[in-house]
Each structure stands twice: as structure tokens, then as C-alpha cells.
Amino acid sequence: MGGVRTRTQGGPEASAMTFMQLIDCRTNRLEEIDRLLDQWVEQTRGKRTATHAVVGKDRSDTSHVVEIVEFPSYEEAMRNSKLPETDRIFREMVALCDGMPTFTDLDVVRDARLNTDTARRFFEVLTTEDDLSAMTGLVEEHYHDHDPANEQDIVGLDHLRREMDVWRGGFDFAFRIEDRLAEGDRVCTRWSWEGTHTGDFLGIPATGKKVAMTGTTVFRFGGNGKIVEGWWQYDRLGLMTQLGALEPTEL
Incomplete structure (x- = not known):
């Protein structure tokens, strides 16, 4: 009150x-x-x-x-x-x-929202670090990833790194964080993504095209402050259309 x-x-x-x-x-x-x-x-x-x-x-x-x-x-x-x-x-x-x-x-002179800071650091490492070894301090070894674009969920930090390296090898990209909300053990990030297609991505040779998409990621945190589960939603079909792998959909 x-x-x-x-x-x-x-x-x-x-x-x-x-x-x-x-x-x-x-x-x-x-x-x-x-x-x-x-x-x-x-x-x-x-x-x-x-x-x-x-x-x-x-x-x-x-x-x-x-x-x-x-x-x-x-x-x-x-x-x-x-x-x-x-x-x-x-x-x-x-x-x-x-x-x-x-x-x-x-x-209030300090407001440290620790899970939110870890979520921020995750995207920072993904886009700025030479390798993904820093993920060890952010993501639990038994991490469980849900991505509707994948036929099966990704389980394990090593598998997540390999999945992220597919994107890092295919694009020179950056995230812009639009919103970030925290509730309990979950942090939701709404982001915009822009990249240049500089390498092979899912069998599509580099095109040099500039592409963009938007998405949302929800991370669940464990008791030790590391990310243990993640849910991704993003416009992958729109991305593939921009790369020329799919025909544009007519309404």
C-alpha cells in the first residue's frame, strides 16, 4: 500500500x-x-x-x-x-x-536485476565474442532449447553452441533489444535482428544480401542464476524469402 x-x-x-x-x-x-x-x-x-x-x-x-x-x-x-x-x-x-x-x-541507488543482466549478456556474447566459450558462465550444461524451426529440441550447451555457430557462420549480424520483461524465473526479450549474408546458411551460399527479422526469446533461469531453458519465436520464413530460398507469399 x-x-x-x-x-x-x-x-x-x-x-x-x-x-x-x-x-x-x-x-x-x-x-x-x-x-x-x-x-x-x-x-x-x-x-x-x-x-x-x-x-x-x-x-x-x-x-x-x-x-x-x-x-x-x-x-x-x-x-x-x-x-x-x-x-x-x-x-x-x-x-x-x-x-x-x-x-x-x-x-533506490542500485537495482541489480541479475537474471535480466544475464539475458542481456547472452545476446552480447552471441554477437560480439570471437567464440562462444563465455556461454559456460551463462547457460546450464543441460540447457533445453525450443525452436519451432527445428524438428527436434536442442538439449545441451554444446548443441546450443553448434546451433549458434550456424548463424554466426552464415551472417554478420547484430541484435537490437526492443523490450525486456522479467517475471519470476523467466526473462522475455523482444528483439530486432539485422545481418548481411556472408557465408553458407542451411545450404544457401553467401548472397551478400542485407536481411532483417524480428523475434522474441523467453529464458527460464535455474537456482544458480544460469539459463536452463529457452523458447524462440521469429520470422524464419520471412528471412528465407529475403535470401531468395522461398517465393514471396501473395495475400
């Missing part, structure tokens, strides 16, 4: 960086608080400025509860605090706590 009172320390200075509020309380009525938070989410739909909320319970002291709420900025948090629904739900929540909750205002 967060942003439920006006900050009184540190002055009214504006901050363009992400802002987080940590709310610390003690309660034995967590289920009731959880229902209150559900009400707040429903009643502030389309009006709230909070983007992410996490509630945690202390494993060593189950009455100790912490809520962390993220906002685009401090100013957006203050807008959120002025919603009548926020004020009402907060007062009801305080009544369920053992004393007044404490607040800590945090300007």
Missing part, C-alpha cells in the same frame, strides 16, 4: 529515481491485513501509483511483518498517500497492528 503518510525528514526535495517505502509492524492478525490490502488493490485500481508491493513475515518472529512498496518516484508515492482509499485502509491496518508501524523512505 505504502506512501500513507507525508515524509517529515529530509526536506521536500524532488527525486527522479525509483522510490521505495519500507513499512515495519508487529501483528498476529496477518490474514486480516492481507484481506485489507486486497481491498486497497481493488478500490484504487486506475488511481494508485504504486508499481510493486511485497509483504514478508519474519521466519524467526512470526509477529514481525514488513511491507515494501515501490513507486516511480517520491512524488508519485506522495500522490498515492493522498488517495482517500489509502488513508482509510491504512487506519484500519494500524488497528490490526501492535502499535504504530514504522516507515523508512528509500531512494
Whole structure:
């Protein structure tokens, strides 16, 4: 819920960086608080400025509860605090706590999304490294690859390297990342790809043609932070048409 009172320390200075509020309380009525938070989410739909909320319970002291709420900025948090629904739900929540909750205002100075960074590094290695040995630190040995263009899934890091070398041997190419989204153990990357056909590719001799396509890749990460599974969707038929291997489709 967060942003439920006006900050009184540190002055009214504006901050363009992400802002987080940590709310610390003690309660034995967590289920009731959880229902209150559900009400707040429903009643502030389309009006709230909070983007992410996490509630945690202390494993060593189950009455100790912490809520962390993220906002685009401090100013957006203050807008959120002025919603009548926020004020009402907060007062009801305080009544369920053992004393007044404490607040800590945090300007985010580092936001390391580790799986997202590994996904970024994967595409970087694929396009800039002389060889793919660096993939060892990014991809699990038993990696499972799903590509609808292949008759069978690729299983294993070595097989993935060989598949990638087919592309690297056929094209001088580069990726442009359009969007990247992370949720749980998955990172989705929407990309654009441009290349020059400089070598043999699936039996097609080099044509020197400049080609392009778009696609999406979803990576699943294991507990050790390495990529363990991937799903690819891209316009391979369009690429083959650009290479002259297929006739253009007429609508």
C-alpha cells in the first residue's frame, strides 16, 4: 500500500529515481491485513501509483511483518498517500497492528536485476565474442532449447553452441533489444535482428544480401542464476524469402 503518510525528514526535495517505502509492524492478525490490502488493490485500481508491493513475515518472529512498496518516484508515492482509499485502509491496518508501524523512505541507488543482466549478456556474447566459450558462465550444461524451426529440441550447451555457430557462420549480424520483461524465473526479450549474408546458411551460399527479422526469446533461469531453458519465436520464413530460398507469399 505504502506512501500513507507525508515524509517529515529530509526536506521536500524532488527525486527522479525509483522510490521505495519500507513499512515495519508487529501483528498476529496477518490474514486480516492481507484481506485489507486486497481491498486497497481493488478500490484504487486506475488511481494508485504504486508499481510493486511485497509483504514478508519474519521466519524467526512470526509477529514481525514488513511491507515494501515501490513507486516511480517520491512524488508519485506522495500522490498515492493522498488517495482517500489509502488513508482509510491504512487506519484500519494500524488497528490490526501492535502499535504504530514504522516507515523508512528509500531512494533506490542500485537495482541489480541479475537474471535480466544475464539475458542481456547472452545476446552480447552471441554477437560480439570471437567464440562462444563465455556461454559456460551463462547457460546450464543441460540447457533445453525450443525452436519451432527445428524438428527436434536442442538439449545441451554444446548443441546450443553448434546451433549458434550456424548463424554466426552464415551472417554478420547484430541484435537490437526492443523490450525486456522479467517475471519470476523467466526473462522475455523482444528483439530486432539485422545481418548481411556472408557465408553458407542451411545450404544457401553467401548472397551478400542485407536481411532483417524480428523475434522474441523467453529464458527460464535455474537456482544458480544460469539459463536452463529457452523458447524462440521469429520470422524464419520471412528471412528465407529475403535470401531468395522461398517465393514471396501473395495475400
